[in-house]
Amino acid sequence: MKKLLLLGLTLALFSAPNLEAKTSRKSNSQSSSGAFELNVAHINDHHSHLEEEKMPLKLNGKTVTVHIGGLPRVAQAIKNFRQNNKNTLVLHAGDAVTGTLYYTLFEGKADAELMNAINFDVYTLGNHEFDDGNKFLKSFLDVLKIPVVSANVVPDKGSILEGKWKPYMIKNIGGQNIGIIGIDVVKKTKESSSPGDDIKFLDEIETARKYVNELQSKGINKIILLSHAGYEKNVEIGQKVDGVDLIITGDTHYLLGKEFEQFGLVPEADSYPKKVNSPNGNPVYIAEAWNYSYLLGQMKAKFDKNGVITELIPTPKVLIGDDFFEVKNAEGKGVQLDQKEKNEILSSIKNNKNIAAIKNDSALAKLLERYQKEKTELGKRTVGKITEEIPGGSDNRVPNEHNKDGSFATTLVAESVLHKLRNTGTGNVDFVIVNAGNVRITLNPGVFTYDLAYSLLPFTSNTVFITDITGAEVKQTLEDAIDYVLNGGSTGAFPYGAGIRYEATKEGKLGTRVKKIEVFDFKANKWVPIDVKKSYMLAVNSYIAKGKDGYTTLGKITAQKRGTDTHLSDTKIFIDYLKEKKEIGKPKSTNVIFKY
Known part of the structure; x- marks a missing residue:
């Protein structure tokens, strides 16, 4: 039974042009009763970038250095998203670790604890999760308490990683069963990371097809691929595999959407998400959320009774702080805007669909502060x-x-x-x-x-x-x-x-x-x-x-x-x-x- 999932996420600050999808019955699809709305938020490739960072952006006609990202800010944005939307699904598309001193010193424990506090609904493995071998990955997953899916990464029987993840999960949201299949990038993981010899990697496309068929046999007609296979490969999967509705991708670190050019950023593609058609003609949407927790991908997907996405409303947001706005003065020195200029910037942000000024979640900020203090001491090691x-x-x-x-x-x-x-x-x-x-x-x-x-x-x-x-x-x-x-x-x-x-x-x-x-x-x-x-x-x-x-x-x-x-x-x-x-x-x- 073929089915397609109407993907959609909406955040209160955002509205964006609707992406229309032609409604067609998925081949062999089993009907659900009535239309259904799903709101999806996602990040990928945060790579142990737990703290907010500084970045210059064009805001209200000025080049302004702001605080951007950080998992405490992501946590608050996700909390807002869950409060303001029904039928929510929050996903992480892999490469949670490696990249900063937090990983080097804490070997993924800090990442895992903050991810637990955010309470992602589902997470998939990335290639960098294998950078330091099976033993590290096991210790990271031992701390991580959120569901992990990866269908094409298969530990041998007796491996220390056996049973640490599943090929997919079925999550009931608003009375509807949603299938979420995990996929990792194969070539890069095998050649650039250090998985053990007891880990087998299977072809991304064939594995996706296999588990879509398995989910369809269980009567699931709304299927998401949570895939760290990279943007281009996931576009290919969308075009070659029937039954997938939405692909949340990672690995390529792509900023998608020409709307972000207004901030002086350079997107990799004009559209968030990318729409393609599967072999049977149904729409498939591919979305990636940049990197380093700088952006929260969001969309509202509306499905018909056959599990086909009929409308998708994208609302991805760059996440910045509301407390730090620095510009260069005549001498080239960084200075803070005065309160009037700061208020003008904040007003322009409030009225912009593609950016949000958000305070850090206080609970995650306290958790991170504990690691920050340890990092200060361990940095002397x-x-x-x-x-x-x-x-x-x-x-x-x-x-x-x-x-x-x-x-x-x-x-x-x-x-x-x-x-x-x-x-x-x-x-x-x-x-x-x-x-x-x-x-x-x-x-x-x-x-x-x-x-x-x-x-x-x-x-x-x-x-x-x-x-x-x-x-x-x-x-x-x-x-x-x-x-x-x-x-x-x-x-x-x-x-x-x-x-x-x-x-x-x-x-x-x-x-x-x-x-x-x-x-x-x-x-x-x-x-x-x-x-x-x-x-x-x-x-x-x-x-x-x-x-x-x-x-x-x-x-x-x-x-x-x-x-x-x-x-x-x-x-x-x-x-x-x-x-x-x-x-x-x-x-x-x-x-x-x-x-x-």
Whole structure:
């Protein structure tokens, strides 16, 4: 029996254009009695970003830095959502962990306790839940008290993870049975994370089809896929699998909806949610809620008696605080708006359908405060030892007469990333390029703590991005960055690497400065000239992957959808690297010869 689910979520502050769905009977579908309204709220990929963060947004004609996200704020938004709507369903589409010091220090316990307090109705596993193996995941799930679904991740009999989740759950809401199937991304989890050999991963599409059929055989005609398979894969599932009504997706961290451009944001697609048709012609809606608890996805779905969505009203909201509004003054210094200006901003937010100024939930704020205090103490804990000064930070970004080699600390970070990726088989990476501005301090001899790790690499939203790239594009990437440095851009763009070395000169123009590039041949165990026609696998941080800091060639590559974001934190990679090595000295070379 085929069925489709009319998905819909409404928050009191929002109304948005209705998405109409042509009503058609799902093949072999069993009728329910009458129409039904379901209100769905969702987040994904909060990645241990438990605290609110700062971000500049365009508000009421001004660029204003605000507090955004944080699970206490998400909790209050969800509480409002449940109070203001009937027939609610609150979902988390995976990747709850890894990304901040909260994960590094508390190994998922802090995430689990806050998620329990929010009381998500259902949660699915993401690939990063497997980053530290089965033992970690078990300890996280032992604390987590909310239902977990993942149909295509199957532990062997006797695995310590056996019985920790189910393929799907059936939830009765307003007298209607709703089927919710969990799906994880397969390739990335197997190649970039560390699941045990006793965990089997099954094809996303075939698994979805299997369990949709099983739910239909039980008379369920409203089915949601809670899928950490990524936006593009979930669009494919929606187009290939009959019987799915709504897909709540994660993994790709996509902000959907051109309405968010008004805040200076850049959405990945024009529509939240994306509507496609299944093979039998019924509508399927695919929704993702950005990342790091910055946004709460919301929609109201209306179903007909056959379980087909006939109307969907989307109301996704960026979640910001109501207490912090900072702008730059004439001297470029951040200052708070005066009360009159603040009230004008708040008034504009109140009348806007796509943003909400929300106070933190007090109970979650207190729970988080407990972890914040522990984090302050645990941050002093030793990771390893630095044996000698390793120059880095703003004074050492570009090789100069005072420091002819430049930023050894940036090279060290690149080496840690290459070590991680080569030893986990992630994309069979050939080399790594890192911009010097990503690495903020010089490492001094002595004990190296968790706090220092986040001083060295403070950009917690920076993750490792992998892409194929030709030798010619590598040369142009280095040329782009150096030209940006020399022509008024940030010195933080200056490139360093691991598995790659180059010679360049200050003289010349774009395209002529890089004189020689070599890459390390791991099979032959020697340096060889780069082949301009050959394709290589390159790892960079997600910031320059988007073309920032003058890395325009990388930006074009990313726009072509050629790469993939592993969402691995470079900070955690460095911490794990030093833990393994126990002590580290200055690299033999920065792999750069720059004639200034």
